[in-house]
Amino acid sequence: AKDSGRNCGLVYSDKWDNSARERLKLQHELFRAIRNREFVLHYQPQYRINSGRMVGVEALVRWEHPERGLVQPKEFIPLAEDSGMIVQLGDWVLEEACRQNKAWQDSGLPAIPVSVNLSLRQFMHQNLPGKVAAVLKGTGLPARYLDLEITESVAMDTADVSRHLSELARLGVGISVDDFGTGYSSFLYLRKFPIDRLKIDRSFVRDIMHDPGNAEIVAAIIAMAHNLNLQVIAEGVETEDQVRFLKRHRCDEMQGFFRSPPVPGDKIAEMLGKEASG
Numbered sequence: 001a002k003d004s005g006r007n008c009g010l011v012y013s014d015k016w017d018n019s020a021r022e023r024l025k026l027q028h029e030l031f032r033a034i035r036n037r038e039f040v041l042h043y044q045p046q047y048r049i050n051s052g053r054m055v056g057v058e059a060l061v062r063w064e065h066p067e068r069g070l071v072q073p074k075e076f077i078p079l080a081e082d083s084g085m086i087v088q089l090g091d092w093v094l095e096e097a098c099r100q101n102k103a104w105q106d107s108g109l110p111a112i113p114v115s116v117n118l119s120l121r122q123f124m125h126q127n128l129p130g131k132v133a134a135v136l137k138g139t140g141l142p143a144r145y146l147d148l149e150i151t152e153s154v155a156m157d158t159a160d161v162s163r164h165l166s167e168l169a170r171l172g173v174g175i176s177v178d179d180f181g182t183g184y185s186s187f188l189y190l191r192k193f194p195i196d197r198l199k200i201d202r203s204f205v206r207d208i209m210h211d212p213g214n215a216e217i218v219a220a221i222i223a224m225a226h227n228l229n230l231q232v233i234a235e236g237v238e239t240e241d242q243v244r245f246l247k248r249h250r251c252d253e254m255q256g257f258f259r260s261p262p263v264p265g266d267k268i269a270e271m272l273g274k275e276a277s278g
């Protein structure tokens, strides 16, 4: 009866009903989770390709759900964005990442920047630069040790974006464009805004060894970035061949499973300790 129109409608509406209920339930749980602080940050190291040294970490949020265990961001970030809860969650992430980074520095570990993901909604929040300034002041983290990752959809040309980016740049925090190459098609904003770094999206990096088109794109992004005086980091680097390709094309930094997946904060402290002694 799969192909009967009436049944299709029924199945469809059942499904919709279920998933709407699921979503509502998840939304309530998310709301509670924010209140109860059920989130934790993992950190993925970023490496200089030439020296192989760890030069930064990206903070990635996970939900420690009381029954479901560790929940990955793809299962709750979209809902947090749709419901507006991303603003509160994002505030927590920003503060926690800065606090943790300052704690590493205070324990004598090498100082490196922490990158924090900002969703469009969070970025557009009226008082974002004020919030960032307050968190830096509150945690004592110098601005140059914070990097903010925005996507191309954020970098679209509107007065607010321009104002927020200049205010953030004036504070001295770094600005990276995340998932570069997947979004907005005009690159004008790269010249207009105080951007420091491009993060080449994983989808291009994944196929550089097999797809000559993607290899060309990656090489072109690196060359363009350097012409604009921007740093470039490749995301999702999983193999030695990819590292060799990136090195040959003078990519600055890399992040990916080849060196390390995202790990808990105490593991980062251990890795930084080894960097310092090695």
Ligand code: C2E
Pocket (backbone or CB within 6 Å): 044, 059, 060, 061, 072, 073, 074, 077, 086, 090, 093, 117, 118, 119, 178, 179, 202, 235, 236, 237, 238, 255, 256, 257, 258, 261, 262
């Ligand atoms: P993203 O910002 O592009 O983060 C990189 C994602 O790629 C992470 O997934 C990371 O675990 C994964 N990854 C890193 N290296 C490799 C690799 O070599 N191979 C493969 N296959 N994957 C790799 P994760 O942690 O599941 O995060 C997914 C997305 O959720 C992030 O993508 C980001 O868009 C969002 N997200 C995570 N934390 C936050 C947050 O605090 N705030 C906001 N707004 N979004 C967040």
Ligand code: CA
Pocket (backbone or CB within 6 Å): 058, 117, 149, 178
């Ligand atoms: Ca990111």
Ligand code: CA
Pocket (backbone or CB within 6 Å): 169, 172, 173, 174, 175, 194, 195, 196
């Ligand atoms: Ca800057």
Ligand code: CA
Pocket (backbone or CB within 6 Å): 178, 179, 199, 201, 202, 235
């Ligand atoms: Ca990314």
